[in-house]
Amino acid sequence: MYKKVNWPLTLYFDGECPLCAREIKFLQGRAAKDRLFFVDISSGAFDAKALGFTFEHMQSSLHACFADGLWVTGLDATLWSWRAAGLGFWATPLTWSVFRPLLEFGYRLFCRLRPHLAWLPHPDSGRRCVDKRCAVPTSKLASDEQSTLKTKQT
Template identity: 35%
Template sequence: MASEIEVFYDGACPVCSREMAAVRRRDRRGRIRFADFTAEGFDPAAVGVTREALMDRIHARLPDGSLVEGVEVFRRIYAAIGFGPLVALTRLPGVAHLLDVGYRLFARNRLRLTGRCHDGACELPPPPASRHA
C-alpha cells in the first residue's frame, strides 16, 4: 500500500522526534512515510522548499505531490492513523484558531524550548553532511 502522506520533521528536535515515534507506532498500515530532514544526505530540494522553510514549520507531501504545512500536517497524519473524529474537532473555528496560534508559537520557539540555543543565540543548525562529501 502506498503512503497517504509523507511527513518532513525535525529529527534533532526531541519533542518532534517523540511525536513522530508515537505516530509511527500507531501507523500499523504504513500510511505515513517519515522523513527526518536533519538526517545526513537529506535534500530539501527534493521537497521543493528550502531548509529554512522546513525548520520554520512542519511540512508534508500528499500523494498528488501537493504540500501541506503546520497544523494541517498533524490533522492529516492523525486521520491516517484512525483519529478522524478527533481531527474533525480540530477544524471547529475556535479550536482551529487556538491550535494554529499554539503551533506557531511552538514552532517559532522550538530551538529555545528544546535546549538547542547556545550563548543566547538560536541559529539555524548547519545542514547535515552529505554522504557524498
C-alpha cells in the same frame, strides 16, 4: 476540504526536536506502513532543494505531502498525519473553526519556541550515550552555518 485522500502521506519532521521526535515515535507505533511515511529533515541525507524548498522553510513548520503531490503544512499536516495513523478522533478539534484561530496562534508560538526546547529530554537520548558520555548530533542548519563560517574565514 478533500474529496478523496490519496494515501500515503509523507510527513517531514525535525528529528532533532525532542517534542517532535516524541510525536513521531508515537505516530510510528500506530500508523499503517503503507499509509504514513516519515522523513527526518535533520538527516544529512535530506535535501530540501530537491522538493523545491529551503531547509529553513521546511524547519519552520511541519510539512506533509500526499501521494498526488498535494502539500499540507502546520496544523493541517498534524491533522492528516494523525488521521493516517488512525487517530483522527483525537485530532478532530483541529477542524473546529471556532478554535482554529487560537490553535493556529499556539502552533505559530510553538514553532518560534521550538529551537529553544533542545534541552528537553530526547526519546533517543539513551542511544546517544556511550561510556557515560552523551553527544547531541548537530542539526543540519547548525552544520550549514558552520560551513558558511569556515568558508568566510578562508
